[in-house]
Amino acid sequence: MAxxxxxxxxxxxxARYIRYPDELERAELAxxxxxxxxxxxxxxxxTEATVTAAVQRVRRLSATLDPGNAASRALLAGLGAQFHLVEGVLEATGELRLPESIASRQSRHAT
Ligand SMILES: CC(C)(COP(=O)(O)OP(=O)(O)OC[C@H]1O[C@@H](n2cnc3c(N)ncnc32)[C@H](O)[C@@H]1OP(=O)(O)O)[C@@H](O)C(=O)NCCC(=O)NCCS
Incomplete structure (x- = not known):
């Protein structure tokens, strides 16, 4: 989905997510x-629109980014991703969850 x-x-x-064909609960986000x-x-x-759609179908996310790109790190850190440097490239992985802004809006409507 894009x-x-x-x-x-x-x-x-x-922005898009693509599910891994051999691991449908995991998606790559870009x-x-x-x-x-x-x-x-x-x-x-x-990012928030894509994650809100993905969370219905996917449990984990992966992304690959340039270690010097502070904006992409901020975006992925906001999703709770963990970072690992692999051969000069930053690999981000994490459990997918609703962005804070969407989750708090949902809980306000539920009460
Ligand atoms: C990553 C990218 C998509 C961000 O797009 P953008 O429209 O500039 O991002 P936003 O303005 O929405 O900012 C996103 C976050 O980065 C932070 N940010 C933006 N520019 C920043 C900078 N120069 N330094 C530090 N943080 C920065 C913002 O504060 C924001 O965080 P917040 O929402 O917690 O305040 C853009 O830099 C890009 O296209 N990079 C090249 C492709 C790439 O690296 N993609 C990531 C791979 S998944």
């Missing part, structure tokens, strides 16, 4: 935003 973000009809970012729109919250919105 979500695409648009600003004034122009695509500016994409998000990318065009350089000109970095730091405006597009990556966060795309």
């Amino acid at each position: 979500w695409v973000a648009h600003i004034s009809g122009r695509p500016v970012g994409i 998000v990318e935003v065009v350089d000109a729109e970095h730091g405006r919250g597009v990556g966060r919105v795309l």
Whole structure:
């Protein structure tokens, strides 16, 4: 599943998850935003939308990122991911859970 973000009809970012064919409870997550729109919250919105959809079907997530990319680390840390440096690349893994902002909204509606 993939979500695409648009600003004034122009695509500016994409996030997707792909389930591993031999391990359907695990998915790889990836998000990318065009350089000109970095730091405006597009990556966060795309990640939250993708994780909210994925959590219905998947229990664990993986992602691969550049160790120097602080924004992607912040996004994945917010999902509770653990990081391991493997051959110069950062591997993120973790149990998938609803983003805090969505979970707190859900619990407010449930009471
Ligand atoms: C990672 C990426 C998608 C982030 O997109 P973005 O739209 O700039 O991200 P946001 O503006 O939503 O910010 C996401 C988080 O990173 C933090 N952040 C953004 N820029 C940052 C920077 N330069 N340094 C530190 N933290 C930063 C934000 O504070 C935010 O955290 P918060 O929501 O907890 O406050 C973007 O940098 C990108 O496309 N990178 C290349 C592809 C990549 O590395 N993808 C990750 C692999 S999964």
